[in-house]
Amino acid sequence: MSAQNGSVPKIRVRGLKKAFGSKIVLDGIDLDIAPRTSMVVIGGSGTGKSVLLKCILGLIEPDSGLIEIDGTNVLTAPRREAARLRARIGMLFQNGALFDSLPVWENVCFGLLAENRITRAAARRKATEVLAQVGLGPEVITLSPAELSGGMQKRVALARAIAAEPDIMFFDEPTTGLDPIMGAVIDELIVDCVKKLGSTALAITHDMASAQRIGDRAAMLYQGRIAWEGPAEDLLTTAQPLVHQFTHGLAEGPIQMTLRR
Amino acid sequence: MTLSLNPLDGLAATGRFTLALCRGAGGATLFALEGVHQLFRRPFHLRAFLRALMDIGYASLPVVALTAIFTGMVLALQASTGLSRFSAGSAIPNLVVLSVTRELGPVLAALMVSGRAGAAIAAEIGTMRVTDQIDALTTLATNPMRYLVAPRLLAGLIALPLLVVIADILGVLGGFIVGTLKLGFDAATYLTNTINFLHTDDVVSGLVKAAVFGFVIALMGCYNGYRSRGGAQGVGSATTAAVVSASVLILALDYGLTEMFFTK
Ligand SMILES: Nc1ncnc2c1ncn2[C@@H]1O[C@H](COP(=O)(O)OP(=O)(O)OP(=O)(O)O)[C@@H](O)[C@H]1O
Ligand SMILES: [Mg+2]
Numbered sequence: 001m002s003a004q005n006g007s008v009p010k011i012r013v014r015g016l017k018k019a020f021g022s023k024i025v026l027d028g029i030d031l032d033i034a035p036r037t038s039m040v041v042i043g044g045s046g047t048g049k050s051v052l053l054k055c056i057l058g059l060i061e062p063d064s065g066l067i068e069i070d071g072t073n074v075l076t077a078p079r080r081e082a083a084r085l086r087a088r089i090g091m092l093f094q095n096g097a098l099f100d101s102l103p104v105w106e107n108v109c110f111g112l113l114a115e116n117r118i119t120r121a122a123a124r125r126k127a128t129e130v131l132a133q134v135g136l137g138p139e140v141i142t143l144s145p146a147e148l149s150g151g152m153q154k155r156v157a158l159a160r161a162i163a164a165e166p167d168i169m170f171f172d173e174p175t176t177g178l179d180p181i182m183g184a185v186i187d188e189l190i191v192d193c194v195k196k197l198g199s200t201a202l203a204i205t206h207d208m209a210s211a212q213r214i215g216d217r218a219a220m221l222y223q224g225r226i227a228w229e230g231p232a233e234d235l236l237t238t239a240q241p242l243v244h245q246f247t248h249g250l251a252e253g254p255i256q257m258t259l260r261r
Numbered sequence: 262m263t264l265s266l267n268p269l270d271g272l273a274a275t276g277r278f279t280l281a282l283c284r285g286a287g288g289a290t291l292f293a294l295e296g297v298h299q300l301f302r303r304p305f306h307l308r309a310f311l312r313a314l315m316d317i318g319y320a321s322l323p324v325v326a327l328t329a330i331f332t333g334m335v336l337a338l339q340a341s342t343g344l345s346r347f348s349a350g351s352a353i354p355n356l357v358v359l360s361v362t363r364e365l366g367p368v369l370a371a372l373m374v375s376g377r378a379g380a381a382i383a384a385e386i387g388t389m390r391v392t393d394q395i396d397a398l399t400t401l402a403t404n405p406m407r408y409l410v411a412p413r414l415l416a417g418l419i420a421l422p423l424l425v426v427i428a429d430i431l432g433v434l435g436g437f438i439v440g441t442l443k444l445g446f447d448a449a450t451y452l453t454n455t456i457n458f459l460h461t462d463d464v465v466s467g468l469v470k471a472a473v474f475g476f477v478i479a480l481m482g483c484y485n486g487y488r489s490r491g492g493a494q495g496v497g498s499a500t501t502a503a504v505v506s507a508s509v510l511i512l513a514l515d516y517g518l519t520e521m522f523f524t525k
Contacts, residue, residue, distance in 0.1 A: 059396045091400040097393035101385070111401035116304075160401070 016065035027224025038201035040215030090166035096157035098145035310412035318420030329428035333435025354454035357436030371474035382482030383503035387489035387496035421475025481507040
C-alpha cells in the first residue's frame with residue numbers, strides 16, 4: 001500500500017522512536033501516506049499522536065528512525081534541504097497556537113507575509129477570503145485572538161494552516177471544540193483541500209464520524225506502534241480487536257485503562 | 262521526613278549550584294551568539310524591532326525618570342551633610358554629576374528596566390513557548406531566534422543608552438533642585454561647577470555600560486523565556502530567573518567595566 005500506483009509516498013516513516021527520559025512514546029512507527037490522499041490517525045489520549053506530527057515537522061528530535069518527505073530523508077538531509085521540505089507542510093496545532101500579539105488577519109497571513117508572497121494590504125483581503133472558508137465573517141479580522149471563543153480560535157488557526165495552500169497539511173484535532181455542524185463544514189474543507197488543491201493531509205481526530213469523512217486511509221496508534229492501518233471506511237467494521245474496542249468506545253477489551261478506584 | 266544536618270549537604274548544594282551556574286552561563290552564551298548571528302541574517306524584522314524598542318525604551322521612561330530625579334536629589338542632600346564635615350560643600354555639584362553619569366544613572370536605570378522590560382520579555386516569550394507559538398513560527402517560514410530574539414537584543418542595546426542620557430540629565434536636575442532650593446547654591450554657580458568638572462569619559466563610560474546592561478537585560482529575558490517549560494508555573498519561574506540573573510549580572514559587569522575604564 002506504500003506504493004499505490006507505484007509512486008513514491010509523500011511521507012514515509014520507518015522505525016521512528018522517541019522516548020522522553022524513561023518514558024517510551026513512539027516505539028517504531030511505520031507509516032506511508034500516498035500523494036494527494038488523506039490519512040487519519042486515531043489513538044488514545046497520550047499515545048504520542050501529537051509527538052508523531054512534531055517529529056515529522058522537525059520540532060521534536062526523534063531518537064532513531066527514518067522520515068522521508070518526497071523520498072528524501074529529512075533526518076539526514078542537509079539542514080537547508082530538510083527545512084525546504086518541511087516548509088511545505090502547513091500545521092494546525094492542537095491548541096491553536098495563535099500569535100496573541102497579532103490581530104487575526106496577520107495571524108492568518110503570517111506565512112505568506114514571512115515569505116513576501118503578499119503585501120500587507122493584500123493580506124487583509126486574503127485573510128477575509130480564507131476566513132470565509134472556515135465560516136468566519138470579515139468583522140473578526142481586526143480582533144486579537146484573545147477576543148475570540150475557543151472554537152473561533154481553532155478556525156482561525158485552521159485558516160492560518162491552509163492560507164498558503166501548502167503541499168502537505170497536518171491537522172491536530174481540527175474539529176475538537178466545534179459544534180457538530182461546524183465540524184462537518186471543516187471536515188468538508190479538509191476534503192476540498194485534498195481534492196481541489198491536490199494536497200496531502202494527515203489528520204488526528206477522536207471523532208469517528210469525522211475520521212471517516214476526512215480520511216482515505218486510517219491508522220491506529222497503540223503502545224508506540226501502528227496497531228492497524230486500512231481504509232478509513234473500515235474503521236467501524238474491522239474485526240481488529242483494538243480498533244473495534246476503540247472506535248466503539250467499549251470499556252471491555254484488550255485496551256486497559258489504568259484507573260485506580 | 263527527618264531533618265538531617267550533614268555538613269556535606271552544604272558542600273553538595275554549593276557544588277550543584279556552581280554546576281548549574283556553569284551550565285546556565287554556557288547555555289546563555291551560546292544563545293547570545295546565535296541571537297547576534299541572526300541579527301545579521303535577512304530578513305530583518307523591523308516591526309518586531311520597533312515594538313521592542315517601544316516596550317523596552319519608551320515604556321520605561323517614567324520609572325527611569327523618577328528614579329533619576331530622586332537619586333540626584335538624595336545625592337545632593339547626602340553630599341551636603343557628608344562634605345560639610347570637610348568644609349567641601351562646594352563640591353556637591355561635582356559629586357552629583359560624577360556619581361550619576363558614571364555609576365548611578367546606568368545601574369539604577371538598568372535595574373529598573375530589568376524589573377519592567379526584562380520580566381515582560383521573559384513572560385511573553387515564555388508564554389509563546391508553552392503554548393506552541395514558537396513551534397508555530399517555525400512552521401510558518403520564520404526563524405524564531407531571528408523574529409523574537411534578535412530584535413529584542415538590538416532594542417536593549419540601543420534603548421538603554423538613550424534612557425541613560427535622559428537619566429543623567431534628570432539626575433543632575435534633581436541635584437540642582439535640592440542644591441538651589443535647599444542648600445543655598447546660586448543657580449549659575451551650580452551649573453558651572455557641574456559642567457566644568459564633567460569629562461566626556463564620564464558620560465561615555467556610562468553610556469557604554471548602559472549598552473552592555475541593555476543587551477544583558479534583553480538576553481536574560483529572551484533566554485529564560487525561550488527555555489521555559491511547563492505552563493504558567495514555568496513561565497513564572499522564567500520571569501523570576503530573568504530578573505534575578507539580569508540584576509546580578511548588571512552589578513557584576515558594572516564592577517568589571519568600571520575597572521576597565523578607570524584603572525589604567
Ligand atoms: N516535550 C515533552 N516532554 C516530555 N514528555 C512529553 C513531551 N511531549 C509529549 N510528552 C509525552 O508524550 C506522550 C504523548 O504525548 P502527545 O501529546 O503526543 O499525546 P497525544 O496522543 O497527542 O494525546 P491527545 O490525544 O491527548 O492529544 C505523553 O505521555 C506526554 O506526556
Ligand atoms: Mg495531541
